[in-house]
Amino acid sequence: MSVTGSPGSTASLRSANQQRVVDVLRSGDQVTQADLARQTGLAPATVSSIVRDLASAGLVTTEPGSGRRGTTVALAAAAGLVAGVDFGHSHVSVALGDLTGTLLAERRTPLDSGHPCDAGLDAAADLLDEVLDDADAKFDSLRCIGMGLPAPLTDGIVRSSAILPGWVGVNALDAARQQFGLEIHAENDANLGALAEHRHGVxxxxxxxxxxxxxxxxxxxxxxxxxxxxxxxxxxxxxxxxxxxxxxxxxxxxxxxxxxxxxxxxxxxxxxxxxxxxxxxxxxxxxxxxxxxxxxxxxxxxxxxxxxxxxxxxxxxxxxxxxxxxxxxxxxxxxxxxxxxxxxxxxxxxxxxxxxxxxELGERASLVGAVLLAAERTELTAV
Amino acid sequence: MSVTGSPGSTASLRSANQQRVVDVLRSGDQVTQADLARQTGLAPATVSSIVRDLASAGLVTTEPGSGRRGTTVALAAAAGLVAGVDFGHSHVSVALGDLTGTLLAERRTPLDSGHPCDAGLDAAADLLDEVLDDADAKFDSLRCIGMGLPAPLTDGIVRSSAILPGWVGVNALDAARQQFGLEIHAENDANLGALAEHRHGVxxxxxxxxxxxxxxxxxxxxxxxxxxxxxxxxxxxxxxxxxxxxxxxxxxxxxxxxxxxxxxxxxxxxxxxxxxxxxxxxxxxxxxxxxxxxxxxxxxxxxxxxxxxxxxxxxxxxxxxxxxxxxxxxxxxxxxxxxxxxxxxxxxxxxxxxxxxxxELGERASLVGAVLLAAERTELTAV
Structure with a gap:
């Protein structure tokens, strides 16, 4: 959650309230303005004003219902897409998702188990082009990438690992930023699996x-x-x-x-x-x-x-x-x-x-988690 | 942290800001209004207004310094006291503390290792009278009691334990409430030790x-x-x-x-x-x-x-x-x-x-933790 303004100020209150609304929309459920008021605990008038701001920034779409409180609200496609990249011992998977963490397309390719980091990222970039094609989407719509690696990570650097020998000591965050030119968030693959099962699984x-x-x-x-x-x-x-x-x-x-x-x-x-x-x-x-x-x-x-x-x-x-x-x-x-x-x-x-x-998500757990990570870390604010 | 008012409202903002100030004061450090502004991130004018409210409710005392921002603020003695009660396998300790968690007096007495719950609480009540005398304080000034037990607790009930056989199956919270007629918070003694070492120890x-x-x-x-x-x-x-x-x-x-x-x-x-x-x-x-x-x-x-x-x-x-x-x-x-x-x-x-x-706190760790628990759970709000 990103909150602007000094703490305790009314600017930070407005930003925090906007974030509450966005967090409900990110869950992907179909919601009305009345649902948003109930789920955030905010006053209906506050919700209306926040939805108006988000809509004029192109971040949400609204569909009329019975009265203003019945208006259905959803994150807009124009708010952007994210990608998840999941490296395994001997494969890489890439998925495209929207900001609710819903997967729109995914692809997987085998990798040599001793592949160097560069070769892995090249393969991921190829797959990313393919999933963008699959979903008829453009690279420009990507806001953020979540990346999973089967290794302990500290400050983005892959620590000693028998699972991913070609990546040891590499600053995976920097390497991926250079490859994709986008904001990257990296996590250990088991952490991503935990996130995916917690948000969308068993x-x-x-x-x-x-x-x-x-x-x-x-x-x-x-x-x-x-x-x-x-x-x-x-x-x-x-x-x-x-x-x-x-x-x-x-x-x-x-x-x-x-x-x-x-x-x-x-x-x-x-x-x-x-x-x-x-x-x-x-x-x-x-x-x-x-x-x-x-x-x-x-x-x-x-x-x-x-x-x-x-x-x-x-x-x-x-x-x-x-x-x-x-x-x-x-x-x-x-x-x-x-x-x-x-x-x-x-x-x-x-x-x-x-x-x-x-x-519940099986071998896709880490990939789904990578998309969720990217979706959750994408900032959505209308000032 | 207790916050009143519906979330996202200005009433809840005021309450949350007051709580930030109280939390800094609870740490027990000597602070000026300027320190409070810095440590809470609140605007100096907001801090001044909160301190004024707390002072007129008798919860804080102020000492003039260089200008309003130099005014030193501390929790008032009149804001109340708390007690900690720590049961061991074969002893009970009781301490009196203020709302910063500072101990004012403490006493300890041996207990039979198979003592029934009632006998343990009676011994604790006697010790409580003694520490109140030691500190020249009155029972009426007590706001809350923190209690430590060397056993797993769920919903206040002591679960199977070879350490405290006379307490098994007892609702320790209810029994202590009846004994003392005060708000009681109970914790496993190791949890209290962790709290004490985290707040005041190594x-x-x-x-x-x-x-x-x-x-x-x-x-x-x-x-x-x-x-x-x-x-x-x-x-x-x-x-x-x-x-x-x-x-x-x-x-x-x-x-x-x-x-x-x-x-x-x-x-x-x-x-x-x-x-x-x-x-x-x-x-x-x-x-x-x-x-x-x-x-x-x-x-x-x-x-x-x-x-x-x-x-x-x-x-x-x-x-x-x-x-x-x-x-x-x-x-x-x-x-x-x-x-x-x-x-x-x-x-x-x-x-x-x-x-x-x-x-660092040695055998007093759980007792110090019990006082801290009581101090942290005591609500301090000036509306």
Whole structure:
């Protein structure tokens, strides 16, 4: 929320009130002026005046209803569009969205897992041209880009990561600003997944939720009191490196027996390397569904360990819901059922029934989150 | 913060501005009107008008300085006093404080560890009379009481706890309201310790900090973005039941190998029961200081396990500081040095240097927090 004017002044009050109206419109629901007054708590006359200002700045459109209070208000297409860019270990996805965070077009392309940052951004720029074409939109209409990266980020710089080796040490914000010539906001991909599930997915309505992305790496995005929580240095959510067994396998992070060693696509493949040599996650899941008892057991063990780490999370944070996403979430209940058992075994009674649900947005979660991030960070003010 | 008037109205703006001024005064620092304007961001004329309103309601006193802007402003003694009541496993402490949270008098008395709730509250009421006498104050001046309990609380009801068996299932808020006839706010004692260290102790200036109370039980209070975090059901901070070894000792919580089994006063005494049979924490610490190598090792092992659990906390939450309090904190560096080593062994590199410091307020932390809670929850408004 951006508020102009010195705090406590009537100018800042006007700006804050305008922002309340815009925030309701950003939710994308169809609203009348009466709804806006109810949802913002502002007086109907104040709402009318704000809507008039926004309309004359071209930021909202109005449709007549029964009387002025029945007038329907929506963000105008002319208010602009945003894009989301989501980098994975070996792909990049790009989506075009409007300022309510609704996706208008999306595309995905594979990337070499060791791709240098420049090549990744070039591929993203190509996809952006394509989605603009798909939606019959122009680059000039873009206001802002949200970017997701599967790595810890501090001040826009990609920190040591085995997932995205070609980006380590790069100032991803600067590089993307140069590539696109637009305002860029970057987030860890698990944080974007948490944002997406909180705004548009299974965590909607939960003030506190944790989204765990289980793919080749394991990370969590934490939403507390309806906002993404980053921690003091921006690295909050590193669930993948909770120690489960201090004598377990040595981890790339310098510790031993981390969750990632037991629950990740690599750990699952390693468990199955004798039974199903060379099989990927989807093949192992398919085998389990067809009754391969080894595959069932491997997923079960991955789930039990995941549940153990989730127990630490719910003991410490007591969220209303845990959401599991990432590649491993495609195993569905084969993973989640044992995750719930693991959680119950290791959590305090008061929080042992914390629901653990599959991501509703699936592999699109981070991409949807990137669009939402861009939409929420786009300033809309009519002075 | 309490704000009257409908949101976005000028009445609510006036109330919010008044609250900004009161919040600065509550910090207890000596301030001039010019300081108030600077710290609240309000216009000097607005500050003058608010101070005039508060003064005529008897809530603040003013002392002339150089011009109106040099006038010194402070909360008036007549604005009222508060009390803090802190229940431990086998004691209760009571303090009297003013609305800045400054303690004016305090007393402590032992309690039977199995005491029923009523007996505990009677003892607290006796102490309250005594501290009022000590400070030459009257019961009528009390505005509010903050109460700390070493147990999880939801909606004021004490949940299952081995620490306070005589209180389980009791609605502590209702019982205390009946005993004192005053507004009561209750919190888990670790949460109060976190609040106290954040406002007046070693965590001052850290937006995100975690206070771990290591006594017969082990619990944490979590301050995120300068506010106590409670979680969706009010049970956040249960660090004592993080599983460190799934084949470890069975715990009262229904899990195995919890932190409490390795790092708590009971665990320390159990480790030393052959070498120093019947010794309490203070005797074991004294022995370690005199070179008893078994006592040194026992404290070291307790610290390493504490550090392991702290690593989970800093991986997940990335706080700026971890504060260790409770009875075990009296071991000082004998415990903390190995806690830092344990943290470094199990935490990600980016957060491995998170400082771990001893509580500055020591065994008074929860009591100071109880007074602060009461002071912060006391409404001060001049209409």
């Amino acid at each position: 965590a909607r309505g939960h003030a506190n939720s944790v989204f765990v992305k289980v793919s080749s790496g394991v990370g969590a995005g934490i939403v507390l009191e309806d906002r993404l929580f980053h921690g003091s240095g921006g690295t909050a959510g590193e669930i993948g490196h909770l120690t489960l067994d201090e004598s377990g396998p040595v981890c790339r992070c310098g510790s031993r027996g981390c969750l990632e060693a037991y629950t990740s696509t690599g750990a699952l493949q390693a468990m199955m390397h004798t039974q199903l040599p060379g099989a990927g996650v989807d093949e192992i899941v398919a085998a389990a569904r067809q009754g391969n008892v080894s595959a069932v057991r491997a997923l079960e063990d991955a789930g039990l360990h995941l549940g153990w780490a989730l127990a630490s999370v719910v003991n410490l944070l007591n969220p209303g819901l845990v959401v599991v996403g990432g590649d491993m979430a495609r195993a569905g209940e084969l993973l989640l059922e044992s995750a719930r058992i693991g959680l119950r075994r290791h959590a305090l009674d008061a929080v042992a029934a914390t629901p653990v649900e599959a991501s | 965590a001052r200036g850290h937006a995100n900090s975690v206070f771990v109370k290591v006594s017969s039980g082990v619990g944490a209070g979590i301050v995120l973005e300068d506010r106590l975090f409670h979680g969706s059901g009010g049970t956040a901070g249960e660090i004592g039941h993080l599983t460190l070894d799934e084949s470890g000792p069975v715990c009262r919580c229904g899990s195995r190998g919890c932190l409490e089994a390795y790092t708590s006063t009971g665990a320390l005494q159990a480790m030393m029961h052959t070498q120093l049979p019947g010794a309490g924490v203070d005797e074991i610490v004294a022995a370690a200081r005199q070179g008893n190598v078994s006592a040194v090792r026992a404290l070291e092992d307790a610290g390493l396990h504490l550090g392991w659990a702290l690593a989970s906390v800093v991986n997940l939450l990335n706080p700026g500081l971890v504060v260790v309090g409770g009875d075990m904190a009296r071991a000082g560096e004998l415990l903390l040095e190995s806690a830092r080593i344990g943290l470094r062994r199990h935490a990600l590199d980016a957060v491995a240097a998170t400082p771990v410091e001893a509580s």
